[in-house]
Amino acid sequence: xxxxxxxxxxxxxxxxxxxxxxxxxxxxxxxxxxxxxxxxxxxxxxxxxxxxxxxxxxxxxxxxxxxxxxxxxxxxxxxxxxxxxxxxxxxxxxxxxxxxxxxxxxxxxxxxxxxxxxxxxxxxxxxxxxxxxxxxxxxxxxxxxxxxxxxxxxxxxxxxxxxxxxxxxxxxxxxxxxxxxxxxxxxxxxxxxxxxxxxxxxxxxxxxxxxxxxxxxxxxxxxxxxxxxxxxxxxxxxxxxxxxxxxxxxxxxxxxxxxxxxxxxxxxxxxxxxxxxxxxxxxxxxxxxxxxxxxxxxxxxxxxxxxxxxxxxxxxxxxxxxxxxxxxxxxxxxxxxxxxxxxxxxxxxxxxxxxxxxxxxxxxxxxxxxxxxxxxxxxxxxxxxxxxxxxxxxxxxxxxxxxxxxxxxxxxxxxxxxxxxxxxxxxxxxxxxxxxxxxxxxxxxxxxxxxxxxxxxxxxxxxxxxxxxxxxxxxxxxxxxxxxxxxxxxxxxxxxxxxxxxxxxxxxxxxxxxxxxxxxxxxxxxxxxxxxxxxxxxxxxxxxxxxxxxxxxxxxxxxxxxxxxxxxxxxxxxxxxxxxxxxxxxxxxxxxxxxxxxxx
Amino acid sequence: xxxxxxxxxxxxxxxxxxxxxxxxxxxxxxxxxxxxxxxxxxxxxxxxxxxxxxxxxxxxxxxxxxxxxxxxxxxxxxxxxxxxxxxxxxxxxxxxxxxxxxxxxxxxxxxxxxxxxxxxxxxxxxxxxxxxxxxxxxxxxxxxxxxxxxxxxxxxxx
Numbered sequence: 133x134x135x136x137x138x139x140x141x142x143x144x145x146x147x148x149x150x151x152x153x154x155x156x157x158x159x160x161x162x163x164x165x166x167x168x169x170x171x172x173x174x175x176x177x178x179x180x181x182x183x184x185x186x187x188x189x190x191x192x193x194x195x196x197x198x199x200x201x202x203x204x205x206x207x208x209x210x211x212x213x214x215x216x217x218x219x220x221x222x223x224x225x226x227x228x229x230x231x232x233x234x235x236x237x238x239x240x241x242x243x244x245x246x247x248x249x250x251x252x253x254x255x256x257x258x259x260x261x262x263x264x265x266x267x268x269x270x271x272x273x274x275x276x277x278x279x280x281x282x283x284x285x286x287x288x289x290x291x292x293x294x295x296x297x298x299x300x301x302x303x304x305x306x307x308x309x310x311x312x313x314x315x316x317x318x319x320x321x322x323x324x325x326x327x328x329x330x331x332x333x334x335x336x337x338x339x340x341x342x343x344x345x346x347x348x349x350x351x352x353x354x355x356x357x358x359x360x361x362x363x364x365x366x367x368x369x370x371x372x373x374x375x376x377x378x379x380x381x382x383x384x385x386x387x388x389x390x391x392x393x394x395x396x397x398x399x400x401x402x403x404x405x406x407x408x409x410x411x412x413x414x415x416x417x418x419x420x421x422x423x424x425x426x427x428x429x430x431x432x433x434x435x436x437x438x439x440x441x442x443x444x445x446x447x448x449x450x451x452x453x454x455x456x457x458x459x460x461x462x463x464x465x466x467x468x469x470x471x472x473x474x475x476x477x478x479x480x481x482x483x484x485x486x487x488x489x490x491x492x493x494x495x496x497x498x499x500x501x502x503x504x505x506x507x508x509x510x511x512x513x514x515x516x517x518x519x520x521x522x523x524x525x526x527x528x529x530x531x532x533x534x535x536x537x538x539x540x541x542x543x544x545x546x547x548x549x550x551x552x553x554x555x556x557x558x559x560x561x562x563x564x565x566x567x568x569x570x571x572x573x574x575x576x577x578x579x580x581x582x583x584x585x586x587x588x589x590x591x592x593x594x595x596x597x598x599x600x601x602x603x604x605x606x607x608x609x610x611x612x613x614x615x616x617x618x619x620x621x622x623x624x625x626x627x628x629x630x631x632x633x634x635x636x637x638x639x640x641x642x643x644x645x646x647x648x649x650x651x652x653x654x655x656x657x658x659x660x661x662x663x664x665x666x667x668x669x670x671x672x673x674x675x676x677x678x679x680x681x682x683x684x685x686x687x688x689x690x691x692x693x694x695x696x697x698x699x700x701x702x703x704x705x706x707x708x709x710x711x712x713x714x715x716x717x718x719x720x721x722x723x724x725x726x727x728x729x730x731x732x
Numbered sequence: 733x734x735x736x737x738x739x740x741x742x743x744x745x746x747x748x749x750x751x752x753x754x755x756x757x758x759x760x761x762x763x764x765x766x767x768x769x770x771x772x773x774x775x776x777x778x779x780x781x782x783x784x785x786x787x788x789x790x791x792x793x794x795x796x797x798x799x800x801x802x803x804x805x806x807x808x809x810x811x812x813x814x815x816x817x818x819x820x821x822x823x824x825x826x827x828x829x830x831x832x833x834x835x836x837x838x839x840x841x842x843x844x845x846x847x848x849x850x851x852x853x854x855x856x857x858x859x860x861x862x863x864x865x866x867x868x869x870x871x872x873x874x875x876x877x878x879x880x881x882x883x884x885x886x887x888x889x890x
Contacts, residue, residue: 201752201762202752202762203749203752203753203756203762203855205749230748233764237763237764237765288888311775312775312776313775337765338763338765338766339763339765340755340759340761340762340763340765340766341761341762341763342760342761342762343756343762346756346760350753350756353753353855354854354855357855357857360857361857415778416778416780417745418745418746418775418778419745419746419747420747421747421748421749422747422748422749422752423745423747423749424747424749424857424858426745426746426747426857426858430778441776
């Protein structure tokens with residue numbers, strides 16, 4: 133374990149205020165790679181699946197992968213694994229920036245938090261030395277203030293993850309933010325850190341990482357770099373227009389969910405597109421560490437009531453704070469994005485929950501008296517106002533802080549929640565991209581696009597073009613994407629690299645970096661193993677086939693207009709095929725033979 | 733004419749791949765702390781600035797060394813450190829106004845332009861780092877770069 137990995141994990145017992153270093157298990161590292169996979173293995177070994185996610189015995193793991201912090205292009209990612217407070221399912225939330233690499237230079241591959249601290253706490257790791265410090269002065273501060281104060285106290289070269297007021301107040305979709313504006317956004321991981329009274333983690337290190345085969349690793353890195361530079365998406369589209377380049381693309385396909393999925397095209401799309409963002413508010417690109425794509429957007433709103441600066445919006449964000457809520461005012465949506473970054477909120481769930489509230493108002497089951505002000509689709513001012521209320525759980529924000537599923541249920545219209553397993557959908561209407569319907573239904577963390585990004589094949593034609601309006605072959609491709617993505621996430625690579633590279637390049641990177649003799653088959657089997665392990669956790673937590681579904685709107689209400697007009701999602705046929713190809717029974721339970729083949 | 737390592741900070745995207753491949757080649761580890769090129773990043777101001785050795789014509793590090801351990805490589809025009817002569821006195825580190833020399837493992841270390849094929853340049857996707865003939869870096873731009881570099885180094889020193 134001397135190459136690519138640090139070979140150490142840090143256990144933090146918050147109740148006893150103790151930290152302890154453990155060696156990483158080499159066999160487990162090979163089987164589960166690192167990052168998401170290895171963290172899920174540790175987590176499911178150690179945590180009761182039926183525990184309340186906000187109970188002290190829930191654990192939270194920050195996990196870098198073997199490629200994190202090496203020269204592998206796009207290898208900057210870390211994963212947060214815990215049981216999610218929004219879903220009750222296994223949660224994994226991914227992020228880039230500088231934090232993951234610095235964690236490894238500071239001396240650890242993973243940090244496992246257990247218990248709850250008696251008072252607000254910061255974990256400081258300085259070149260292998262871990263220390264828990266009281267942080268009462270930081271509690272209540274937003275993310276930017278927290279990082280600025282910690283920079284002054286500890287030194288400029290520290291890197292941080294932290295939570296904002298949203299995490300402290302247990303907003304069920306609170307994010308963990310690093311490098312000021314990078315979010316491990318989804319599934320409420322910030323609330324779990326908040327429940328443990330951990331305000332921040334600060335890391336700094338002068339350590340280094342080696343490759344098992346330096347010359348082979350260098351050659352592979354150059355190959356990957358050149359493919360990323362020359363790929364249409366990674367070399368031109370994302371650098372120039374950011375992820376929001378998708379706004380016009382998805383809108384033209386009639387799969388851009390508008391007004392809480394009542395429509396599939398947004399009249400104001402052009403005003404919030406990646407092109408418009410680049411033209412009107414982009415200051416500069418910002419790359420995560422080791423990334424030649426640099427899709428991040430440093431932006432500024434130069435004038436008007438929302439004058440401020442920050443990072444974003446990304447595609448999913450400008451959808452959630454734009455089309456989902458009917459807002460075409462780019463400044464208002466961007467301001468709402470900045471608030472999410474500062475208060476520590478998942479932009480997707482926040483916007484989607486507000487969209488749900490807007491439809492509840494439209495349908496007359498939620499009154500504006502209860503909210504305290506008008507809340508109609510398209511009202512950017514109300515969006516900005518509510519976002520702050522959610523982050524601090526003030527006023528009606530306290531109700532919205534529970535997420536869309538609980539909101540819709542509270543007002544007697546659970547059918548108006550747009551999501552799966554209580555996680556809100558991101559920015560694709562599966563009636564226009566049928567494979568995404570299967571992806572949403574089967575994703576282990578709930579409605580999620582980045583665990584098996586069918587848009588890549590169905591819309592972008594990478595690695596091959598599939599018809600978005602048919603179901604043929606979707607189950608097999610979705611499984612292949614899910615398994616590869618599990619391996620990518622576990623390696624510490626960014627998923628966006630897979631627009632230009634595939635399993636052969638990833639296997640070569642991992643083999644030359646770690647010294648494990650990975651090939652494509654072993655890599656994809658590791659992904660399959662990780663996926664099945666997550667599924668087993670969810671089954672033990674009480675999830676069943678009934679949860680692998682979509683809201684009735686997407687199953688039964690035909691898309692009203694646009695290129696996908698008349699479409700619904702024929703989920704059952706795709707799901708049956710998916711279970712069969714996975715080696716699961718008709719209730720979605722892995723068979724004993726399947727588990728044996730995966731060494732689970 | 734030997735080529736020079738030319739920096740265009742406006743093209744930098746803050747990815748720090750240069751730091752990783754530099755240390756990978758020159759320190760046998762991916763270890764930014766030991767990279768000869770470092771990127772200053774001020775997130776709030778969207779300020780990214782790769783800091784490199786300028787291989788000064790009139791190099792204060794050469795003058796400061798009591799052991800004659802720093803010499804000019806005539807092939808590349810780089811100032812290189814002869815490690816068998818270095819006694820870790822750190823005079824060169826203190827003399828460099830650009831923060832281009834660091835001491836590790838009882839020796840001083842600096843950029844030697846990878847013997848004429850800088851690894852950082854090979855991996856810099858946005859071409860903020862280039863290796864070109866000295867006259868392709870306009871004097872005014874080079875001066876502005878070195879002035880800003882000196883300021884950054886002074887700000888960072890205790």
